[in-house]
Amino acid sequence: MSLQISILTPERPFWNGQADEIILPTETGEMGVLKNHAPIITGLNVGAMLIRGGQASGSKDEWNSYAIMGGFALVKQNQVTILANEAVSAENINPEEAKDAFETAKANLEKAEGVKEKVEANFAYKRAKARYQVVKVLKKI
């Protein structure tokens, strides 16, 4: 319980709590944050964020995952502030639905033509992928 984490989205404050470790989907890859991490500002991609040892989970080694649709993360003095466009908790994602959405989005991406369609399809694909990944992680761990 060494990190104070707050996940904020424009619509509402998504989650406030404590945890031991957090893994962020940054633009340069996955980054883990432990206690006493150096202060850092980083951009987040659309992807899965994992939190270990949070208040929500029972044991210290349990991971919770959330799908983050892009945003920023600020880390300073054991305080992690995540500003996300949208955040979904893994429990709220239906596995079959997520898988179907992922397949559909992948197919659409391949079919897309024209800049606008491609950009839209790409975004939808990333979003569906993030949700699918998050649900996979939850089922595995």
Next chain:
Amino acid sequence: MALRNAASFLGKSLAGAAELGFSAAKTAGGEALTNAFVTDGVRHASNQAVKQRIRAIKNIGKITKAMKMVAASKMKNAQVAVEQSRGIVNPFVRLFGDFPAIEGKQNITVAVSSDRGLCGGLNSNIAKYTRALLKMDPTTSETTKLVSIGDKGRSQLMRTNGEMFTHTFSETYKVRVTFAQASLIAEDLLKSNPEAVKILFNKFRSAISFKPTLATILTPETLEKQLTEPSGNRLDAYEIEASHERSDVLRDLAEFQLAATLYNAMLENNCSEHASRMSAMENSTKSAGEMLGKLTLEYNRKRQATITTELIEIIAGASALMDA
């Protein structure tokens, strides 16, 4: 003469009844009173007109009461959304600080107002503050650009500061305000590379209190300049890790801040609009009720006067016949 006889006759016959006005008719001053009864109906508006007016005011009272209830329920819904959207604005202010007095050649001022009227003094307040803000730094007032969200603010500011307008957004509240809308607007605003964006909106404090508030958002270049001043660059405390340049990350962050603050501003203004409309309609209903009371009294008084006049005429006629 016949009238005087009729009046005294009337006074005798109605003395038993509790008609206070007519006991006065027996006294000397009663003549003037009876004369007044006769000529009253001719000089003032006819009773039909008063009756129509009463009906119209009753209908208006019903409409304003319904509007008040609609506004109250909309406000309750909006309130929840507003309180939740406030959370994300604070970390940005903590990180970047607040510089409301920033001046610059290329500022954009955004006035957030409502699309529909009948909401009290909200929109004129915003227009007043916007004008004052624009006057505050005369050096930049020629180059400051004005953007309005909402029709009412646009029409008020078009009169005095029409040349400054670049964009107006209307009908944003038709469906629920979404973050996507706010980000689109934010992206559009930043296309012209301003130095700072100032947003004026009504902050929803409570159901009876909404204060015009100014939110200032700086673009990265201005931010760097500002933060190298005395207190030192707050951002230097952080190490920025990214695949792109530091300036790119900061630019994205500033855009996100603008979108989130704009979203919050629009929601707050929307909620304030409903609350203000609720209290304006409440006042309207109360005034309509008062007017209705007064008019009903006047109508009844006139009605009784007409009846009295008719009675006097009949009795005068009857007594004339009796004398003859």
